[in-house]
Amino acid sequence: MAQGGEGGLVLLVEGQRMFVPAAVALKVARLPTITRVPGAPPELLGIALHEGAVVPVISLGASRSAMVVCTFAGDKVGLVGGDVVETGLCDTTGTKVVDLAPTIAKIQAGGWSTGWRS
Numbered sequence: 495m496a497q498g499g500e501g502g503l504v505l506l507v508e509g510q511r512m513f514v515p516a517a518v519a520l521k522v523a524r525l526p527t528i529t530r531v532p533g534a535p536p537e538l539l540g541i542a543l544h545e546g547a548v549v550p551v552i553s554l555g556a557s558r559s560a561m562v563v564c565t566f567a568g569d570k571v572g573l574v575g576g577d578v579v580e581t582g583l584c585d586t587t588g589t590k591v592v593d594l595a596p597t598i599a600k601i602q603a604g605g606w607s608t609g610w611r612s
Contacts, residue, residue, distance in 0.1 A: 499583045503562065505576025507555040511589040512576060514562060518594075520570070521563045522578055526551075538601045542572055552597055566594045 501516035526542040528551050534540070539551045544563060547570060551561065555575030562573040571594065 499585045501582065502584055503578055504580035504584045504586070504589060505554065505562070505573075505592075506579045507557070507576035511579070512554065512592050513584060513586050513589040514564060514573070514592045518564045518566065519562060520565060522581075523561045523563055523572075525558055525561050525574060526572075528574075535601060537597050539574065544570065544572060550601070552594070552601075554592070564594065566598055571598070 500513070503514050503516075503519055503522070505512045505514065523544060526544060528540040528542045530540040531538060537552055539553045541548050542551050542561070543549075544561070549563070549570045549572045551572040551574055553575045554573055557575050557577050559577050560574070562576075562578070564571050564573060573592070573594075
């Protein structure tokens with residue numbers, strides 16, 4: 495890795511370091527009130543209001559200290575379940591990159607889901 499690492503943030507999720515690249519991480523926000531969606535898979539904690547928009551909130555783990563607002567396919571998504579331990583140019587040695595694609599595909603495939611664009 496060249497000079498200092500990769501831009502983004504590192505979350506500590508149940509003892510494992512997970513990296514969210516700067517290309518998708520928008521903001522670290524306070525944990526909002528999350529409203530559960532009936533019938534949603536466990537990965538989808540629910541929905542929350544963030545800066546006037548409703549965003550789906552995905553769980554990475556048990557921590558509830560903050561929400562990382564990310565973009566995925568042009569939409570905002572909230573991630574909770576990890577503690578932010580590093581920001582900026584991060585040492586990503588031994589980290590797993592957060593890959594939202596499989597989780598979001600599973601959530602959107604559910605019969606209750608019609609997508610989450612506002």
